[in-house]
Amino acid sequence: MTGPRFTGSRQVAIVGYAHSMVERHIDRPLGLLAIETVAQAITDAGLTLDQIDGFTTGSLFPSSGGRGVVDGEHMVTSDWLVEQLGVHPRWICGFQGIGQVVGAVSLAASAIATGAADYVVLHRALYNPPGRYHENPMTTAEGEAQWRAPQGYWGPISEIALPYMEYMQRYGVTREDMATVVVESRRAGSAIPWSVWHDKPLTVDEYLGARMISDPISMLDCDMPVSGVAAFVFTTADRAADLPHRPVYLAGFAQGRARPRNGIGFWDLDSIIDSGAQLADNLWRNSGLTLADVDLPQLYDGFSPFIYFWMEALGYCPKGEASRFVADGGLRPGTGKPFLSSGGAIGNGRMHGIPQMLECYLQLSRRAGERQLDGMEVGLMTQATPNFGGAALYTASKP
Amino acid sequence: MTAAGVSKPVPVADEVSEEFWKAAASHVLAIQRCDECGWFSYPPSLTCRGCRLPGRSFHYEPVSGRGRVKTWTVVREAFLPSWKDEIPYLVAVVELDEQEGLYLTAQIVGARPGDMAIGAPVEVVFEDLAEGISVPHFRLAGKRMGR
Numbered sequence: 186m187t188g189p190r191f192t193g194s195r196q197v198a199i200v201g202y203a204h205s206m207v208e209r210h211i212d213r214p215l216g217l218l219a220i221e222t223v224a225q226a227i228t229d230a231g232l233t234l235d236q237i238d239g240f241t242t243g244s245l246f247p248s249s250g251g252r253g254v255v256d257g258e259h260m261v262t263s264d265w266l267v268e269q270l271g272v273h274p275r276w277i278c279g280f281q282g283i284g285q286v287v288g289a290v291s292l293a294a295s296a297i298a299t300g301a302a303d304y305v306v307l308h309r310a311l312y313n314p315p316g317r318y319h320e321n322p323m324t325t326a327e328g329e330a331q332w333r334a335p336q337g338y339w340g341p342i343s344e345i346a347l348p349y350m351e352y353m354q355r356y357g358v359t360r361e362d363m364a365t366v367v368v369e370s371r372r373a374g375s376a377i378p379w380s381v382w383h384d385k386p387l388t389v390d391e392y393l394g395a396r397m398i399s400d401p402i403s404m405l406d407c408d409m410p411v412s413g414v415a416a417f418v419f420t421t422a423d424r425a426a427d428l429p430h431r432p433v434y435l436a437g438f439a440q441g442r443a444r445p446r447n448g449i450g451f452w453d454l455d456s457i458i459d460s461g462a463q464l465a466d467n468l469w470r471n472s473g474l475t476l477a478d479v480d481l482p483q484l485y486d487g488f489s490p491f492i493y494f495w496m497e498a499l500g501y502c503p504k505g506e507a508s509r510f511v512a513d514g515g516l517r518p519g520t521g522k523p524f525l526s527s528g529g530a531i532g533n534g535r536m537h538g539i540p541q542m543l544e545c546y547l548q549l550s551r552r553a554g555e556r557q558l559d560g561m562e563v564g565l566m567t568q569a570t571p572n573f574g575g576a577a578l579y580t581a582s583k584p
Numbered sequence: 585m586t587a588a589g590v591s592k593p594v595p596v597a598d599e600v601s602e603e604f605w606k607a608a609a610s611h612v613l614a615i616q617r618c619d620e621c622g623w624f625s626y627p628p629s630l631t632c633r634g635c636r637l638p639g640r641s642f643h644y645e646p647v648s649g650r651g652r653v654k655t656w657t658v659v660r661e662a663f664l665p666s667w668k669d670e671i672p673y674l675v676a677v678v679e680l681d682e683q684e685g686l687y688l689t690a691q692i693v694g695a696r697p698g699d700m701a702i703g704a705p706v707e708v709v710f711e712d713l714a715e716g717i718s719v720p721h722f723r724l725a726g727k728r729m730g731r
Contacts, residue, residue, distance in 0.1 A: 321663060321664060322664075322665055323593045323664065324591050324593055324594065324666070325593055325594050325595075325596050326593040326594065326595045326596060327596040327598070328598070329627075330593065331595040331596060331597070331598075331601060331605075331627075332626075332627045332689070333689060334592075334593040334595075334664060335592065335593055335594070335595045335713065335719040336675060336689055336690050336691045336719070336721065337592075337659060337662070337664065337667045337670060337673055337675060337691050338659075338675045338689045338690075338691070339663045339664050340663040342661075342663075343657050343659060343663075343675060346657035347655045347656070347657055347675075347677055347689075348655065350655045350656060350657055351654070351655035351702070354655070354701075354702050355702070396660075397658070397660050398660055398661045399657045399658065399659050399660065399661070400657055400658035400660070400697065401657075402657075448627035449626070449627065449677075449687060449688060449689040450689055451677050451687055451689050453654065453655075453677075453685075453687075454655075
């Protein structure tokens, strides 16, 4: 193993967090829940608001049910938060791309490592509007929509259905195979007190009987749209030593390709896996770690096929063999890894990368309570798709 | 063509796509092509993805309208309300015969889900959406449009 390419590897630490309940709909503005959650995270870190001099988030994909997007209502930017809190931090920056949480982590780490800020709050706020999440009443199709909407092709569910159909057809994978993954996510999620699926595990038959939305994606292959907020506090490894909780160190991160200009909304299966493998390669070189070092791989699952795609992109198994890897015990203790111990988005609700990051923090800081796993030293989180998402590695100890 | 009086979204041409929609109105599938290296781009591009050199000029060239199914989905919930009367319907990625990786996402008309297969040959058909506006869809080659 060679040393990390990142000079800042393990120089930045997470020192506290807070997470709201995840609910289908909330009865007060999202912004107020964000203010409350951020305050809890700062207290959890043993700090006060006046010590926080940096704020970041990734607020892409605000959902407003077809109405105009209002900051504080359908999304919460760091700018909104800072303005409402009446504070004047040295550094505010929002990540605009996909892989929002990893992107915001990369910004927070850069601010801490360069001294642009000493204590950074990273938050993520998700909102589920009343009505249908993706419905769009457009009557004219302009810009990129001109290549999709007149074909009846609209929204992320069909965008994922296309490469997943290619995957199933090419490798002979069935919904029975995928049932193992989704049932495990919901089993883990049912043990999470703040999850929208708390105490609501799923059976294989329920999964197989789920309503199909865009073949081969059923309702239960999608995460449930929810409202919720999470916040984390970052600082330097040196400052972290004086704070109440065991720090978790950021070893490295990598982001996928720029989301290609792609008016047709199609990414072919090979390009998804191959460019994800490049992302993984960058991740190992940036962090100085290898796949074999990872105890806690937390894979993004906004749609269930992403679990297969990430397993193959990261190199847990060759292309086309993820379902076999799972069938051979890949998800079980002893024979496999705790890929889905957080429950992920399928087991928690659509918190866009937060379940994976939170699980890395809780397990590596030894704060997972009854769910604590033994021997967790290196955690991996991924977000979005392997071709244009992101991944980050965390460690329980400094080098 | 409509559901509950809601019109399907009508494509609005822009400076780059104008000639595509003009050709479609005459039921011709014309794809943007680099004058220098001959690379086809769909949707039309500002830079050539073939030669990657700046300052290239393009023209629109009629293509065969033939291709193969790369993958597909059966849409069973209409996220565009105007498509409610059509569900379930098929959307496929079509790889045109002219160039490897030249993909279109398009509705497949006149076919049932069980008819679909990777590699199935398809050919273009046009739907007249409004006065002077037609949209290219595809059908399985050798089958008549049964709609």
